[in-house]
Amino acid sequence: MPISQKIPTWAAVPTVFAIFAVVSYQTLFAPDNLEGTKNVLPMAKTIPIPVDGPESIEFDPQGEGPYAAVVDGRILKWRGDALGWVEFAHTSPHRGNCSSREVVPTCGRPLGLSFEKKTGDLYICDGYLGVMKVGPQGGLAELVVDQAEGRKVMFANQMDIDEEEDVFYFNDSSDKYHFREVFFVAANGERSGRVIRYDKKTKEAKVVMDNLRCNNGLALNKDRSFLISCESATGLVHRYWIKGPKAGTRDIFAKVPGYPDNIRLTPTGDFWIGIHSKKSPVGRLIVGNKWLGKLVEKTVKLELLIAVMNGFKPHGIAVKISGETGEILEILEDREGKTMKYVSEAYEREDGKIWFGSVFWPAVWVLDRK
Known part of the structure; x- marks a missing residue:
């Protein structure tokens, strides 16, 4: 008997739709498959946290911590x-309506954390308020800088301190958008990001790199001769020379897969870069076409855009690059998102443990490489 006589036509419709859905997902939304990666992140220990989004983590000069910057x-x-x-601390005095799950602008949104070893002060990049500082005892942070060269710092993101020169460098990821719109900043093609140098003695804030597209992570290299800053939208890692014959110039140091977030220097002088998610065909389409990115900004809800950008499959990934050449040395994954999701930072300690933060998930993770 012909198959058409065995199976009613209407019964084939769900099957056709199912096949179409699978093919569409693989063609448009599925995250990239990267070669040579190590799927070891599912083995990390999970430390739940009662608030979403420990975006950045840091340890104090005594080695205590980690400290985590969270969404409230x-x-x-x-x-x-x-x-x-x-x-331990908070960046805004307005604590009445803060949410443990969603960003409330009046509460601030602390992101990058950096302890100054000689003073014990904790510097905080807040995605709404600017660069803040709080003493070793914690409490309410005070404002350090919220403008540079006549322009408001809208999106302070990550920083690093040169204690010998008594200066620090930080990212202002956009001069138009605050933290909550970070994915719109990556998608719409605008190059409004900049890197700012702040002299703590003179209190001068000077722009040293600009025309960046959602620059996210920032770190100084081991001898403080240059800094690197990564663009979330493009995966490019820019280098700015601070010392030596190339001082004051910039170049491209590396390119990493996915959408990079924070950068941390390793004990041996390399860099770990947290990757929010791998790229997908539809993500590349949005980010690669300015007109489409602007259309998405106007018509698509942020939550849907986040889901699309990570292929509807939140997962964890971190990339290690050489501190000398920018070459990719290692890629760690949780391909299925079984343990880690939305990784924002990978922080390697001298004991061989790597600590991970997340921009959205209510957890910190630790992987013991030894």
């Missing part, structure tokens, strides 16, 4: 399994 405007400190997370 606070900095929390990990006191071990017995005591858990305790409040």
Whole structure:
């Protein structure tokens, strides 16, 4: 008997739609398959945190922590399994309506964290308020800088400190958008990001790199001769020379897969870069066409854009690059997102452990490489 007589026509419709859905997903939305990666991140230990989005983590000069910058405007400190997370600091005095799940602009949104070793002060890049500082005892942070060369700092993101020169460098990821619109900044093609040098003695804020497209992570190299800053939209890692014969010039240091976030220097002088997600065909289409990115900004809800950019499959990934050449040395993954999702930072310690933060997920993870 012919197959058409065995199966009613209407019964074939769901099957056709299912096949179409699978093919469409693989063609448009599925995250890239990267060669040579190590799917080891599912083995990391999960440390739950009662608030979403420990975007950046840091350890104090005594080695205590980690400290985590979370979505409700606070900095929390990990006191071990017995005591858990305790409040250390906050960037805004307005604490009445802060949410543990969503950004409330009046509460601030702390992002990059950097301790100054000689003073014990914690510097905080807040995606709404600017660069803040709080003393070793914590509490309410005070403003350090919120403008440079006559332009407001709208999106302070990550920073690094040169204690010998008594200066620090930080990213202002956009002069138009705050933190919550970060994916629109990456998609719409605007190059409004800049890197700013702040002299703590003279209190002068000077732009050293501009025309950047959603520059996210920033770190100084081991001898403080240059800094690198990565663009989330393009995956390009820009280098700015601070010392030597090339001082004051810039070049492209590396290109990494996916949409990069924070950068951390390793104990051996290389760099770990947290990757929010790998790229997908539709993500490349949006980011690669300015007109389409602007259309998406006007018509697509942020939550949907985030889902599209990570292929409807949140996962974890971190890339290690050489501190000398920018060459990719290692890529760690959680391909299926079983343990890690939305990785924003990978912070390697001298004991061989790598700590991971997440821009959205309520967890910090630690992977013991030894």
